[in-house]
Amino acid sequence: MNKIIEAVNLSKNYGSFSAVNDISFYVKQGEIFGLLGPNGAGKTTTINMLIGMAKTSDGKIIYKGGDVTGNIKKAQRLIGVVADESNLYDEMTGYDNLCFCGSLYGLPAKVRAKRATELLDIFQLSEAAQKKFKAYSRGMKRKLTIAAALIHQPEILFMDEPTTGIDVASVRQIRNLIKKLNADGTTIFLTTHYIEEAERLCDRVAFISKGGIINIDTVAGLVEAARDANVVEVLFEAERVNKKNLEERLKNKFPHVECLLKDGNTVKILSQEQIDIAPIVGSLADEGMTILEARLIKPSLEDAFVKMTGIEIDMMKKEKEKR
Amino acid sequence: MKSFIAFWNILVKDMKNYYLKPPNISWGIIFPFAWMLMMFIKSGTVFDIASVFPGIVAMSILFGTTSMLSVTITFERKARSFERLLLAPISLEMLVLSKIIGAILFGIFNSIVPIFISIFFFGAGVMNWPVLAAGIILLSVVSTLSGLFIAVTAKEVFEAQTYSNFYRFPMIFLCGLFVPVSQLPVFVQPLSYMVPVTYGVDVLRYSISESNTLSILLSLPVLLGFCVLLFYTSIFNIKRKWIV
Numbered sequence: 001m002n003k004i005i006e007a008v009n010l011s012k013n014y015g016s017f018s019a020v021n022d023i024s025f026y027v028k029q030g031e032i033f034g035l036l037g038p039n040g041a042g043k044t045t046t047i048n049m050l051i052g053m054a055k056t057s058d059g060k061i062i063y064k065g066g067d068v069t070g071n072i073k074k075a076q077r078l079i080g081v082v083a084d085e086s087n088l089y090d091e092m093t094g095y096d097n098l099c100f101c102g103s104l105y106g107l108p109a110k111v112r113a114k115r116a117t118e119l120l121d122i123f124q125l126s127e128a129a130q131k132k133f134k135a136y137s138r139g140m141k142r143k144l145t146i147a148a149a150l151i152h153q154p155e156i157l158f159m160d161e162p163t164t165g166i167d168v169a170s171v172r173q174i175r176n177l178i179k180k181l182n183a184d185g186t187t188i189f190l191t192t193h194y195i196e197e198a199e200r201l202c203d204r205v206a207f208i209s210k211g212g213i214i215n216i217d218t219v220a221g222l223v224e225a226a227r228d229a230n231v232v233e234v235l236f237e238a239e240r241v242n243k244k245n246l247e248e249r250l251k252n253k254f255p256h257v258e259c260l261l262k263d264g265n266t267v268k269i270l271s272q273e274q275i276d277i278a279p280i281v282g283s284l285a286d287e288g289m290t291i292l293e294a295r296l297i298k299p300s301l302e303d304a305f306v307k308m309t310g311i312e313i314d315m316m317k318k319e320k321e322k323r
Numbered sequence: 324m325k326s327f328i329a330f331w332n333i334l335v336k337d338m339k340n341y342y343l344k345p346p347n348i349s350w351g352i353i354f355p356f357a358w359m360l361m362m363f364i365k366s367g368t369v370f371d372i373a374s375v376f377p378g379i380v381a382m383s384i385l386f387g388t389t390s391m392l393s394v395t396i397t398f399e400r401k402a403r404s405f406e407r408l409l410l411a412p413i414s415l416e417m418l419v420l421s422k423i424i425g426a427i428l429f430g431i432f433n434s435i436v437p438i439f440i441s442i443f444f445f446g447a448g449v450m451n452w453p454v455l456a457a458g459i460i461l462l463s464v465v466s467t468l469s470g471l472f473i474a475v476t477a478k479e480v481f482e483a484q485t486y487s488n489f490y491r492f493p494m495i496f497l498c499g500l501f502v503p504v505s506q507l508p509v510f511v512q513p514l515s516y517m518v519p520v521t522y523g524v525d526v527l528r529y530s531i532s533e534s535n536t537l538s539i540l541l542s543l544p545v546l547l548g549f550c551v552l553l554f555y556t557s558i559f560n561i562k563r564k565w566i567v
C-alpha cells in the first residue's frame with residue numbers, strides 16, 4: 001500500500017485552546033479519504049496544517065515518504081486546494097480566473113488556456129466563461145473553485161466541505177465529478193459534515209470530534225464495528241394471523257435467535273450469528289401467513305457515527321446550511 | 324521559469340485589476356495637481372518652483388503607493404483569494420516582489436505628472452537626472468514597502484486606510500517638506516531621521532537644485548537600507564501572522 005500523505009501525532013493549539021489534539025492517520029494513493037465531523041471539530045484546521053496554511057503545534061506531516069513539516073512549499077505542486085469558501089477573484093471572468101490560477105503553477109499561456117477551456121466544459125460552465133465571478137450563482141462559484149484547484153492536474157485534491165450550502169443539482173454534479181476524478185487517479189481528501197456524503201463517496205472515513213479522531217476505517221468496516229447484532233425483518237400481511245404467542249412459538253422452534261413482533265405486521269429477528277432466514281420464513285408461511293418481504297437490516301454509517309461519537313444527528317445539520 | 328510565469332501574471336493581474344483602473348489613473352494625475360495648487364496658493368505671488376518641486380514629487384509617490392498596496396492586499400486577504408497566492412509553489416520573496424512591483428510602478432507614474440508640469444509650465448530645471456531617477460525609484464520602493472508593512476498589520480480594509488494615514492500625515496511634517504528638518508523642534512528631529520521619506524526628499528532636492536542638507540552618498544544607501552529592512556521584516560511578519 002502506498003501512503004501518499006501521513007499525519008503523525010498532529011496537534012494545533014490556538015493559545016491554550018486545543019483545536020486539534022494528537023491525531024494520526026494516513027491517506028492511501030488513489031483513495032477518497034473523508035474527515036467527517038460536526039462544526040468546530042477541527043476539520044478545517046487539519047486541512048490547513050496539511051496544506052501549509054496553518055503551522056503545526058506538534059507532530060509530523062509526510063508527503064510521499066518525505067517529511068515536509070514546516071516546509072509544505074515542497075509539496076505544493078502536488079496538491080490542489082478547494083477552500084471551505086469560494087475564493088476566486090470577483091472582478092475577473094470565470095475563464096480568466098482559471099487561467100490566472102494556472103499561471104500560479106507556472107503553466108505556459110497555451111497550456112492554461114487549453115486546460116481552462118476543458119475544465120469549463122467538464123463543469124458545464126462554458127456558457128458562463130466570460131461572465132465575472134461575482135455574477136455566478138453559489139453552485140457555479142463552487143464548481144469554478146473546484147475547477148481552479150484542478151488546473152495544474154494535482155495528484156492530491158483537498159476539498160473542505162465541497163458541497164455545503166449549494167443547490168441539489170450542483171451537489172449531485174460535484175459528487176459525480178469527485179468520483180470521476182478519483183477514478184482517473186486523483187487522490188482525494190475531503191471534509192464533510194454530511195454523513196451520507198461520506199458514506200457515498202469515501203473509501204475510508206475518519207470520525208473527528210473536538211479535535212480528536214475517534215475512529216478510522218472503510219465505510220463497511222465502521223459499520224461492521226458498530227453492529228451489535230444481525231437483524232432480519234419479515235413483513236407479513238396482518239390479517240388472518242394468529243399473533244398470540246407468536247414470539248414464544250418461534251422461540252421454541254429457533255432457540256438461537258431472538259424474535260420480536262413489531263407494529264403487528266413485522267417479525268424482527270436478531271442474532272449474534274449469521275441468520276438463516278429460509279426456515280424461519282418457511283415456518284411463518286406454515287402458520288398461514290402471507291409473507292410480503294424479508295430483508296436484512298444493515299446498520300448505516302449514521303448508526304455507526306452516532307454510536308461511536310455520541311453526537312446527535314441534529315448536531316451535524318445546524319449552522320452550515322445558511323451560507 | 325515556472326516562478327517567473329507566476330510572478331509575471333500576478334503583476335499583470337494587479338495592473339489590470341487595480342492600478343490601470345480609470346479612478347486610480349486619474350488620481351495619479353489630479354493629486355499632484357492639487358498639491359501644486361496648494362503650494363502655489365500658499366506661496367502667494369512668488370512661486371519658487373524649485374523649492375516645492377521635490378515635495379510635490381515625494382508626496383505624490385507616498386500617497387500613491389502606501390494606501391494602494393495596503394488596501395489591495397488587505398482586500399484580497401478578506402476575500403481570501405490571497406490564500407491562492409500563498410498556496411502557489413513560488414517562494415514568499417517572489418510573491419512579495421510580484422505584489423509590490425505594481426505599486427512601485429504606480430508610484431513612479433505618479434511622480435511623472437508633477438515633473439512634467441514643473442518643467443513645462445513653470446520652467447523648473449533638473450540638475451541631475453540620474454539622481455532624480457534614483458530618488459524617485461527608491462522613494463517608490465520604500466513607500467510601497469511601508470504599505471506592505473501596514474498591510475501585514477491591518478485586518479480590515481478600513482484599518483489599512485487608517486494606518487496608511489497615520490503613517491503618512493506625520494511624515495509630511497517630519498520629512499522636512501514644509502519646514503526644514505533643522506528648524507523642527509530639537510526633540511522631533513531624531514524622529515525625522517527615522518523616516519525614510521526625509522532621505523528621499525533630500526535626494527530629490529539635490530537632483531533638482533542641489534539644496535540638499537545631507538550628502539546623497541548617505542541618503543541613497545540609507546534609503547536602500549530601509550528598503551531591504553522593510554522587505555525582510557514584512558516577509559518575516561507574513562510568515563508569522565498570515566500562516567498562523
Ligand SMILES: Nc1ncnc2c1ncn2[C@@H]1O[C@H](COP(=O)(O)OP(=O)(O)OP(=O)(O)O)[C@@H](O)[C@H]1O
Pocket residue numbers: 014017018019037038039040041042043044045046084193320567
Ligand atoms: N484562528 C483561530 N484562532 C482561534 N481558534 C480557532 C482558529 N481557527 C479555528 N479555531 C477553533 O478551532 C476549532 C476547530 O475549528 P475548525 O475550523 O477546524 O473546525 P471545523 O471542523 O472545520 O468546523 P466547521 O464545520 O464549522 O467548518 C473551533 O473551535 C474553532 O473555533
Ligand SMILES: [Mg+2]
Pocket residue numbers: 043044045084160
Ligand atoms: Mg471547517
